[in-house]
Amino acid sequence: MIGLEDNIDFFINEFGEEIEHNGIAKTAIIKDAVENINFYDEKIIISTFPISTGNIVKYKNDTYFINSEVDKNKNTFKARLKKSNYIINLIVNNEINEYPVLLETSAQGVNSNKYFSVPAGQAQVMFEDTEELRKLVMVYNTRFIASKTPYKITSYDLSINGFITIIGEKDNTVVEDDLTNEVPNRWSNGNSRYIITNINETESLSKGGILKISPQVLDREKNIIITSSFNYSSNNTIVATVNSLGEISAVASGESIIKITGSSAVGYLVVGVDVLPVSIDNHIINISGSSTIVLNGQQAYTVSVTNNLPVTWTLKSVYSGGTAGGTIVSQTTSSCVAKRTTTGAFRIIATIKDTNKSQEMIIN
Template sequence: MPKSVEDYLDFLLKEKGKNVVIRGIQAKAIITDVNEKISYYDDKMIRTDMEIHTGERIDYQTDQWIVISEIDKNKNSYKARIRKMNYTIKMVVDEVLCEFISIIEGISFGIDEGKFMNFEAGKIQVTIPADSVSNKIDVDMRFIKMDKAWKVVGVDKSRLGIVILHCEKDLFGSYDDRINEIANTNLIAIWEIQINEENCQVALNKEFTFTATVMKNSTEYQGAILVWESSDENIAVVNDGVITGVAIGSVEISVHIQDKPTVKTNIQIEVVESIPDVITYKMWSSYTDGSGKSYTDFSVRYGSSKWFGVEKYVNGVLADVNDTYSFSLNPNGTPSSNYIYTVINSYKVKLEGEGYGYSVILSATSNESGEILTQSIQLKSLF
């Protein structure tokens, strides 16, 4: 009985296989051209012993390709049709500017072999891999490509793994950035995740707590759900910012907003045998009824007052016993009639805004360690 390709797969992958990257993993694959009488795109067939899925991105020969067909699974291999992704488009999704590598088609063959799409002028089809972000793209969202504005008029998610957008040419608007190909710039919010601790070491079998602050348009945002991840849980695990050292080595800890996965920050952590306690301090502010506590908003509006104080942290965890502090206020050129400054106790002070358009500088010196914290406080108007 003649042997099939499956019988020689290991040999072929070793001797004739090309280097590809699938889900970030180096792999070998047999890549062959698709033999068609009519072909607008450089489609290829891929056969590999690594499981692949429709919509999967394949890195091959410095380009990115997408699996556009169903998967032909045999006993030892997976076979599918791939197509080179030819454009990157930018769209605003959930107030975040996102980039999608895609296939853009006009009057051409579609991703189905032999199916001709006779698009009239001003219509295109965009195929992108399906993920948690691209699945949020909806009708009326817009992008700019080929010096034209396009509006999504239909979204096809019937094929698992890919999202197909039917788009029509649209008029440019006043918030469209044609040079940078960004539509609806007015919908973009500037999101950032700040890690407040500078420590980059965690002791073996010990915990260290990192605090992440979400900023939206330079203002602290309280409503975000954060997701923490470790690049190697054999070295360190993380749960809501609490990192535990498991083994000696380096690991990357990342944190992103749950419904905005592209808003992300990373920190490199080293797990070491042992380290002395890391003592840090944070200045905070709150309204005088104790509400609205913040570690980033240092301002007082005209006619209102706030408390300002300092907290002590040991290895990123709020200390059981706080230090006492000596406070001083530098007017920074602000007339004394614009504020009222009162030391409440050894942990906090009170500042009342009697004017606006100025700033003062608050200093706090730990009576135990001698460390000095300084913070500029803005005196703002009501509006």
């Protein structure tokens, strides 16, 4: 009979499988610990390299812990593996780190077959014993989330070689918790759960120009959050002001920072006001909207103007001295709603305020 110890190289070559041991690619023999595989899927590892209790072994896309004493022979190391059954997320230096663990409500001792129960309202977690994790979890009241439930650490134990065992008491959820991804206190320390979008970082206006902004709020999964209202403020109202509708008015040359807040999200827009406004003759006006309106129907129109200068809206007949076949129902400095009241073509005209510069569209 061929002996394993004296022919380990042969067995490794014939039956060894690729694994990752503490982050390093290795080859070892992996076999089932029992004939009938159960939920815990425990295995046996036989290697020619040193292994220790608590080491992490990755095998076939699963993560295992060496959870027994290591049987060291002449040429081999043999131990039992237990599959990690949970991932605990912790924030380290503003980055989310994932840690495989053994999370149990009824746990089996590593060095014996003695079972002990974890009381209701508590969670027992076994981490690999590393210097980094000692600093993270061997701190009372450190919080973690498991099965969508927050816990705070109330005790820890190092009596099981290679493991840090902690006990967590059920804790209250706080608004900074990301329960979906199970990251405690994710939205604290300046990390907002929501972000302001649909605005540019910078905008340029000429003195007298008006810019209407329409921000949106997204969560970190890029879902739009319905926000009933936004708050706006300017850090330099001598240069630019902003009203409750998000309309920014250029007052004088310089720079102003507009702050936008909504649903706990904060965004900023830097507005620069030109020292020398563009000549009015060089401004471009473009009207957008349908060129047809049915009788008694209404249509909305918007305008884009160089430097976002404000406009006024009027309707006129296409014929000199004629009567316009419609009315302006409502208007802002950049949009309007027109209604047809009679048949026949008419013109919708956008004129830059306090100038004769205008653009028109024929409505049929």
